[in-house]
Amino acid sequence: MATVKIESLSKVYSTRDGSQIQALQDINLDIPDGEIFGIIGLSGAGKSTLIRCINMLERPTTGRVIVDGRDLTALPSKELRHARRQIGMIFQQFNLLSSRTVAGNVAFPLEIAGIPRTAVRQRVNNLLDMVGLAEKADVYPAELSGGQKQRVGIARALASEPRLLLCDEPTSALDPQTTGSILHLLQEINKKLDLTIIIITHEMQVIKEICDRVAVIDQSRIVEAGSVLDIFTAPQTKTAREFVKSVLNTAIPEEVRQNHRPPETGESRLVRISFIGRSAGQPVISTMIKEFGVHANILFGKIDHIKSTPFGTLTLELIGPPADIEAAVGFLRRQQLNIEVLSENE
Numbered sequence: 224m225a226t227v228k229i230e231s232l233s234k235v236y237s238t239r240d241g242s243q244i245q246a247l248q249d250i251n252l253d254i255p256d257g258e259i260f261g262i263i264g265l266s267g268a269g270k271s272t273l274i275r276c277i278n279m280l281e282r283p284t285t286g287r288v289i290v291d292g293r294d295l296t297a298l299p300s301k302e303l304r305h306a307r308r309q310i311g312m313i314f315q316q317f318n319l320l321s322s323r324t325v326a327g328n329v330a331f332p333l334e335i336a337g338i339p340r341t342a343v344r345q346r347v348n349n350l351l352d353m354v355g356l357a358e359k360a361d362v363y364p365a366e367l368s369g370g371q372k373q374r375v376g377i378a379r380a381l382a383s384e385p386r387l388l389l390c391d392e393p394t395s396a397l398d399p400q401t402t403g404s405i406l407h408l409l410q411e412i413n414k415k416l417d418l419t420i421i422i423i424t425h426e427m428q429v430i431k432e433i434c435d436r437v438a439v440i441d442q443s444r445i446v447e448a449g450s451v452l453d454i455f456t457a458p459q460t461k462t463a464r465e466f467v468k469s470v471l472n473t474a475i476p477e478e479v480r481q482n483h484r485p486p487e488t489g490e491s492r493l494v495r496i497s498f499i500g501r502s503a504g505q506p507v508i509s510t511m512i513k514e515f516g517v518h519a520n521i522l523f524g525k526i527d528h529i530k531s532t533p534f535g536t537l538t539l540e541l542i543g544p545p546a547d548i549e550a551a552v553g554f555l556r557r558q559q560l561n562i563e564v565l566s567e568n569e
């Protein structure tokens with residue numbers, strides 16, 4: 224396990240034509256032991272730069288990267304090399320050595336570190352077991368599927384027994400099913416090895432499935448950070464809302480919208496209720512109907528999971544006199560449920 228603290232980190236690239244590109248601005252993050260932390264952003268937002276600054280593959284222009292209390296930006300090169308051994312990394316394109324077998328790839332960092340041959344063999348066998356590739360030890364990368372290649376990448380990253388694992392778009396080159404199995408493996412090793420994991424991605428599905436907390440990066444700045452549940456239920460920025468929308472489609476389906484007729488008497492208002500965990504919406508809704516005399520027409524409902532927590536949304540049409548609807552919405556807002564009053568086309 225490792226804690227990671229990033230303080231006022233900025234990165235400016237100087238290009239050949241003399242211009243400067245601000246890739247990161249004033250990044251501050253605090254990642255505790257054993258967490259799976261996601262960093263999400265669109266292409267060009269600065270994700271790769273940020274993850275490469277965490278292990279000093281890229282030197283920050285200003286700011287500090289503190290891993291387990293040690294400021295990596297201040298370490299002399301020999302100590303930095305040593306500290307970096309405690310940080311493993313996996314890549315979108317796997318970066319395997321094509322001339323080495325699976326076992327040879329996993330053994331590579333151990334051989335470089337001068338570990339005796341028998342110990343290397345033992346550790347490689349254990350790692351291949353852990354990632355489910357014991358049978359592929361003598362096969363070359365070209366003979367593996369994408370998911371299997373990433374498993375080799377993970378085994379290799381774990382070979383030097385890191386306390387922190389950095390994942391640079393680890394599933395972007397994989398199909399959805401293989402993505403699921405790799406994410407599951409990362410979750411397993413996070414628990415089994417008490418490993419802190421930082422994942423950068425542009426896919427909200429990755430964040431939704433395995434991350435505890437997430438930071439949203441947009442045009443070189445962190446614009447929002449918090450628990451994955453909070454960001455999913457109440458995103459504060461447009462960028463975060465767009466990412467949430469990309470995986471939780473809570474919009475009313477077109478066929479429901481088309482068949483929907485406004486009430487003959489009274490006013491109507493569409494309300495979307497989000498609820499987390501086991502707090503079902505039903506008692507709240509029946510109480511609201513009884514106390515405020517409004518009618519509630521259920522238009523659309525959906526249950527999803529964020530990591531292992533159920534997360535539901537229910538879209539209701541409230542019908543009645545405007546003052547009663549107002550009072551009913553006020554009541555819903557007081558119930559610790561996240562309530563959005565929708566316009567007709569949301």
Ligand SMILES: Nc1ncnc2c1ncn2[C@@H]1O[C@H](COP(=O)(O)OP(=O)(O)OP(=O)(O)O)[C@@H](O)[C@H]1O
Nearest residue numbers: 236238244246264265266267268269270271272273
């Ligand atoms: N070595 C470099 N020299 C100059 N500019 C760079 C360099 N690396 C990245 N940049 C610029 O820094 C900004 C952030 O790039 P970065 O690769 O960190 O974004 P990203 O979010 O990882 O994008 P992607 O998902 O497309 O990889 C971009 O404007 C990019 O063009």
